[in-house]
Amino acid sequence: MSAHIRAIRLVNFRNYAGATALLSPGLNVLVGENAQGKTNLLEALAFVVSGSSPRTPNDSEVVRWGEGFVRVEARVVDGGHERRLAVGYAPGSRKRLTVDGAPVESLARYAAGVAGVRAVTFFPDDLRVVKGSPSDRRSFLDALLSSLRPAYARAAAEYARAVQQRNQLLRRIRDGLSSERTLATWDRKVVELGLVLLEGRAAAAAPLDEHFRASMRALYGPQKAAVGYSYSATPERYAQALREAHSADIERGITSVGPHRDDLRILLEGVDLTTYGSQGQQRLATLALKFAARDYIRDATGQDPVLLFDDVMSELDERRRDYLAGCFLESTQAVISTTNLRYFEPGALRRARVLGISGGSISQTTKSGVDNGG
Ligand SMILES: Nc1ncnc2c1ncn2[C@@H]1O[C@H](COP(=O)(O)OP(=O)(O)OP(=O)(O)O)[C@@H](O)[C@H]1O
Numbered sequence: 457m458s459a460h461i462r463a464i465r466l467v468n469f470r471n472y473a474g475a476t477a478l479l480s481p482g483l484n485v486l487v488g489e490n491a492q493g494k495t496n497l498l499e500a501l502a503f504v505v506s507g508s509s510p511r512t513p514n515d516s517e518v519v520r521w522g523e524g525f526v527r528v529e530a531r532v533v534d535g536g537h538e539r540r541l542a543v544g545y546a547p548g549s550r551k552r553l554t555v556d557g558a559p560v561e562s563l564a565r566y567a568a569g570v571a572g573v574r575a576v577t578f579f580p581d582d583l584r585v586v587k588g589s590p591s592d593r594r595s596f597l598d599a600l601l602s603s604l605r606p607a608y609a610r611a612a613a614e615y616a617r618a619v620q621q622r623n624q625l626l627r628r629i630r631d632g633l634s635s636e637r638t639l640a641t642w643d644r645k646v647v648e649l650g651l652v653l654l655e656g657r658a659a660a661a662a663p664l665d666e667h668f669r670a671s672m673r674a675l676y677g678p679q680k681a682a683v684g685y686s687y688s689a690t691p692e693r694y695a696q697a698l699r700e701a702h703s704a705d706i707e708r709g710i711t712s713v714g715p716h717r718d719d720l721r722i723l724l725e726g727v728d729l730t731t732y733g734s735q736g737q738q739r740l741a742t743l744a745l746k747f748a749a750r751d752y753i754r755d756a757t758g759q760d761p762v763l764l765f766d767d768v769m770s771e772l773d774e775r776r777r778d779y780l781a782g783c784f785l786e787s788t789q790a791v792i793s794t795t796n797l798r799y800f801e802p803g804a805l806r807r808a809r810v811l812g813i814s815g816g817s818i819s820q821t822t823k824s825g826v827d828n829g830g
Pocket of ligand 1: 470471472488494495518767813
């Protein structure tokens with residue numbers, strides 16, 4: 457069986473001064489009124505599993521206002537084995553990541569599942585993956601691939617820096633401060649790193665498409681859905697395309713070709729959902745992409761990631777809600793927030809662990825069903 461989170465402790469995490477929650481395998485429901493801390497608890501679960509927040513690149517934001525540090529601990533059960541994870545951060549110092557008390561020096565390694573557990577998250581902002589800009593879709597792909605391979609995460613970070621430096625050089629050439637001959641060195645570096653990204657993304661494209669189609673069939677309907685990678689230059693043509701763009705790039709002062717210009721196209725019956733999708737279609741396609749990510753991780757690792765989904769039920773019709781509740785119940789572990797328990801049918805709730813969230817505290821309600829959790 458795949459790993460699941462048995463318990464989490466939050467200290468100074470957003471609106472939580474100090475709180476503990478026990479979780480079960482299968483479905484866990486966080487219920488509470490608006491602005492009580494449901495989203496923050498889901499974020500804390502992702503924070504302790506991956507070492508950073510999926511909602512903000514700025515760690516200081518998760519530190520409770522007026523406090524000097526944040527700490528989140530979790531106990532993860534993997535087969536018969538239990539691991540203790542902890543992420544601590546004080547603004548101005550390095551983030552501290554530990555597994556069973558031993559420091560993990562590299563965030564990329566921690567994020568790529570060193571602790572034996574991964575998460576797929578859904579926050580309302582994630583609708584951007586479908587309706588937002590190409591960079592939102594690239595971030596989705598990069599986060600997924602980084603959660604599987606620290607080498608990919610490192611290449612993505614180095615590639616972004618290399619492109620920035622190349623752009624600076626382009627502007628210097630344009631302003632007559634450097635010679636065009638100096639570009640060749642940067643082209644080589646950019647291509648070397650860019651190819652790591654292109655090859656990783658290309659290898660993921662077909663399985664993601666297959667999983668996305670299957671999820672859309674179940675969530676949306678029989679219409680043909682597809683997700684496809686759209687290149688500014690294919691891996692084979694990349695180096696040449698970069699060379700051919702030299703004079704245009706110098707004129708504009710930006711690198712116009714490479715994985716930082718690519719996109720993921722999300723289609724339903726051939727129609728681009730980014731441009732033409734209805735709200736409901738965009739929402740279901742976002743969810744289907746998240747399930748596709750789950751399936752991709754499962755194929756790659758043999759382990760089910762934990763699903764952390766914020767307020768997914770409210771905008772869906774009853775049939776789709778019931779279908780989703782079934783998926784969550786069958787997951788290794790799903791933690792789902794809601795303002796209203798009526799979005800779950802009674803049979804599903806009986807098999808779920810329900811946690812009440814109010815004003816930054818968590819009340820543990822009992823769970824009749826799969827196990828008694830603790
Ligand atoms: N760093 C922080 N320190 C203290 N409080 C914070 C911090 N960041 C956010 N908050 C507060 O936490 C509260 C709870 O937010 P959260 O998004 O978790 O609510 P929620 O229960 O998911 O509500 P909703 O149902 O409206 O989405 C908000 O009032 C927010 O202002």
